[in-house]
Amino acid sequence: MTATFSLTGPTPTADSASTAPPTGATVQLSAVVKAFAGHTALNSIDLDVAPGELVALLGPSGCGKTTALRTISGLESIDSGRILIDGVDVADTPTNKRDIGMVFQAYSLFPHMTVLENVEFGLKMRKVAAARRRERALETLEMVGLTKHSERFAHQLSGGQQQRVALARALVTRPRVLLLDEPLSALDAKVRVQLREEIRRLQTELGITTVFVTHDQEEALAVADRVAVMRDGRIEQIGTPEELYATPANAFVADFVGLSNRMTAELIDGQVHLHGCTLNLLGDPMPDGPVVALVRPEDIALSTEGIAGTVISSSFLGSLRRTRVRLDDGTVVAIQHEVERHPQPGEAVSVRLKGAPVSALPPKLTK
Amino acid sequence: MGILGAAVPHLAVAKVTADVAAPLSPVEPAPAPASPSPRAKPANQAVRIGAEPSTLARRLILGIIGAIFLIPVIAMIEFTFRDGLAGSYTTSHWTGLFGEDSARTYRGLYQAIENSLVLAAVTVGIVLVLLLPTMVLVHLQFPRLKRTLEFICIIPITVPAIVLVVGLAPVYSVVVKVLGGSTWTLAFAYGITVLPYAYRAIQGNLDAIPVKTLSEAASTLGAGWLTVLWTILLPNLRRGVLAASFISIAVVLGEFTIASLLNRRNLQTALLQVSQSDPWVAVIFALAALALAFVLLLIIGRLGAASPSRRKS
Numbered sequence: 001m002t003a004t005f006s007l008t009g010p011t012p013t014a015d016s017a018s019t020a021p022p023t024g025a026t027v028q029l030s031a032v033v034k035a036f037a038g039h040t041a042l043n044s045i046d047l048d049v050a051p052g053e054l055v056a057l058l059g060p061s062g063c064g065k066t067t068a069l070r071t072i073s074g075l076e077s078i079d080s081g082r083i084l085i086d087g088v089d090v091a092d093t094p095t096n097k098r099d100i101g102m103v104f105q106a107y108s109l110f111p112h113m114t115v116l117e118n119v120e121f122g123l124k125m126r127k128v129a130a131a132r133r134r135e136r137a138l139e140t141l142e143m144v145g146l147t148k149h150s151e152r153f154a155h156q157l158s159g160g161q162q163q164r165v166a167l168a169r170a171l172v173t174r175p176r177v178l179l180l181d182e183p184l185s186a187l188d189a190k191v192r193v194q195l196r197e198e199i200r201r202l203q204t205e206l207g208i209t210t211v212f213v214t215h216d217q218e219e220a221l222a223v224a225d226r227v228a229v230m231r232d233g234r235i236e237q238i239g240t241p242e243e244l245y246a247t248p249a250n251a252f253v254a255d256f257v258g259l260s261n262r263m264t265a266e267l268i269d270g271q272v273h274l275h276g277c278t279l280n281l282l283g284d285p286m287p288d289g290p291v292v293a294l295v296r297p298e299d300i301a302l303s304t305e306g307i308a309g310t311v312i313s314s315s316f317l318g319s320l321r322r323t324r325v326r327l328d329d330g331t332v333v334a335i336q337h338e339v340e341r342h343p344q345p346g347e348a349v350s351v352r353l354k355g356a357p358v359s360a361l362p363p364k365l366t367k
Numbered sequence: 368m369g370i371l372g373a374a375v376p377h378l379a380v381a382k383v384t385a386d387v388a389a390p391l392s393p394v395e396p397a398p399a400p401a402s403p404s405p406r407a408k409p410a411n412q413a414v415r416i417g418a419e420p421s422t423l424a425r426r427l428i429l430g431i432i433g434a435i436f437l438i439p440v441i442a443m444i445e446f447t448f449r450d451g452l453a454g455s456y457t458t459s460h461w462t463g464l465f466g467e468d469s470a471r472t473y474r475g476l477y478q479a480i481e482n483s484l485v486l487a488a489v490t491v492g493i494v495l496v497l498l499l500p501t502m503v504l505v506h507l508q509f510p511r512l513k514r515t516l517e518f519i520c521i522i523p524i525t526v527p528a529i530v531l532v533v534g535l536a537p538v539y540s541v542v543v544k545v546l547g548g549s550t551w552t553l554a555f556a557y558g559i560t561v562l563p564y565a566y567r568a569i570q571g572n573l574d575a576i577p578v579k580t581l582s583e584a585a586s587t588l589g590a591g592w593l594t595v596l597w598t599i600l601l602p603n604l605r606r607g608v609l610a611a612s613f614i615s616i617a618v619v620l621g622e623f624t625i626a627s628l629l630n631r632r633n634l635q636t637a638l639l640q641v642s643q644s645d646p647w648v649a650v651i652f653a654l655a656a657l658a659l660a661f662v663l664l665l666i667i668g669r670l671g672a673a674s675p676s677r678r679k680s
Contacts, residue, residue: 073587075583075586075587094586094591095583095586095587096586096587096588096589096590096591097589098587099589100587101587101588102583102584102587104580104583104584106577106580108577108580108581108583108584110581110584110585110599110603111576111603112602112603121585121588121590122588122589125588125589125590125594126589166584169584169588170587170588173588173589179587
């Protein structure tokens with residue numbers, strides 16, 4: 001099942017097979033600016049993607065993540081800056097010469113072609129011989145588990161199957177860079193999880209440098225080696241999922257990556273003093289003074305004694321429950337706890353901090 | 368009778384134009400889960416305004432509209448069997464067409480038919496070579512110009528043919544100097560008159576498929592612009608293109624005013640001329656033109672219903 005073939009070199013023309021270990025290209029965006037009718041979609045973006053790495057661009061709608069992806073693909077031109085693939089500036093190279101693979105949010109299979117013909121298309125453009133083409137296409141379809149659907153048309157497949165075919169079509173040429181533009185957002189939850197795991201498996205096996213755009217933080221954290229959180233055309237923070245989760249650079253990142261409770265605290269001698277507890281500070285040292293502590297819901301517990309509060313609501317989330325509590329000082333906090341405990345709205349409860357280290361921000365950065 | 372012959376295909380075309388926009392989608396939705404038929408309704412449900420008409424009402428509407436179309440056609444057929452004013456019937460008008468000297472007798476008419484077919488072909492060529500790529504380009508690259516293009520394409524339907532001819536007359540005096548006075552040059556004028564119909568047919572199809580996504584997907588796979596147009600877009604715009612072509616053919620075959628006022632000979636002007644000496648033959652040819660228009664409409668309807676898998680098989 002592991003793919004060991006290579007159809008393309010730096011330029012998309014070859015019909016050669018190679019058993020060399022798969023390696024992707026480097027992708028670099030340097031001070032890339034792109035504006036649409038006065039609106040700056042990309043505001044001097046810098047991004048380095050290592051060979052074989054999967055980087056997720058994460059952010060809310062309109063933050064510029066899709067524009068960034070489209071500039072890499074060449075579907076959007078850039079106003080200034082440089083885009084380098086394997087060190088070569090491709091800013092002026094047309095899309096069809098960039099040797100990339102791309103999967104779109106909308107099902108983009110060619111409706112007049114069968115699944116097999118769809119997958120063969122990229123090889124046909126590279127003038128691969130018909131027999132070879134068919135062989136490669138079937139191999140790639142086998143990788144995504146759709147060999148038996150090779151003679152079907154797009155409208156005869158489910159959404160998940162269509163995206164699998166789209167993935168196979170993008171991978172069959174062994175592109176230098178794989179670009180995924182919210183490929184899972186049109187799928188239902190279960191298929192989304194299955195397919196994202198499949199994408200990760202294939203990407204790891206083939207070693208293709210991949211940029212994955214998503215607005216779903218869970219998805220980004222699950223599949224990416226590194227995640228770039230974007231807002232208003234800028235990258236707010238880039239790092240491993242663990243880094244982003246544990247040490248968000250600001251409140252926006254903290255809010256967007258996971259859930260954080262913002263609680264007013266005091267920083268004294270490098271330690272966070274919060275509701276009578278002293279907690280270690282995560283990340284870079286900060287000057288003493290008032291701060292906003294970012295406390296994860298799993299770092300707060302319902303308790304028999306501690307900070308008094310009243311339950312606002314409680315939601316069942318499958319393996320855990322999330323309860324919102326209004327503390328006596330008016331702060332509303334979300335608490336993650338076991339499902340067996342089922343607090344009722346209006347119930348008086350006590351909460352306590354578990355003592356885990358927290359991130360903190362100067363109050364001016366919390367907006 | 369020539370006027371009738373000229374007018375009827377236009378009526379047919381107007382109906383097609385209204386119908387082509389909706390059923391052109393080549394992408395059929397995935398099979399929906401089993402659900403109650405939208406036509407099924409509880410027995411106690413009150414009839415409401417705007418509800419789907421009953422079977423009886425549908426048949427009645429169909430019958431009335433059918434009668435409006437069929438009665439003139441039946442009258443034309445009956446007319447072709449009349450034996451002068453005697454009140455008796457004969458097949459001689461039909462058999463005369465296949466007589467030994469018919470080629471000589473109706474040479475002018477046959478020449479006019481040939482002219483009309485050439486005009487239809489050149490007009491379709493103009494639509495495919497100029498209008499289609501322009502529409503695709505505007506759709507993909509210049510979507511802001513879509514309204515402008517639509518406005519320009521709709522204009523000919525608002526301008527009476529006689530007004531169009533007044534404007535075209537000085538233009539054609541130049542065309543004659545450059546290209547000669549051949550009948551085919553009329554296709555330039557017809558290319559303008561068919562614009563509203565061809566535009567609607569193609570636009571309906573363009574709106575029904577994700578043209579931008581398909582083009583972008585193809586180009587990321589290594590396809591250049593011409594390959595995208597030829598390999599990806601044209602097969603998916605097949606229905607719109609064929610509908611535009613057939614409608615253009617129907618319009619050209621039924622056109623009278625421009626040809627007559629610019630002194631060109633086409634099917635309709637010839638039918639008018641023949642009708643003055645042999646009205647029965649003129650009606651027979653008018654019926655043939657109608658039959659051709661109906662066949663084209665049937666083909667368009669079939670195209671709208673066909674799925675990719677059926678086409679493939």
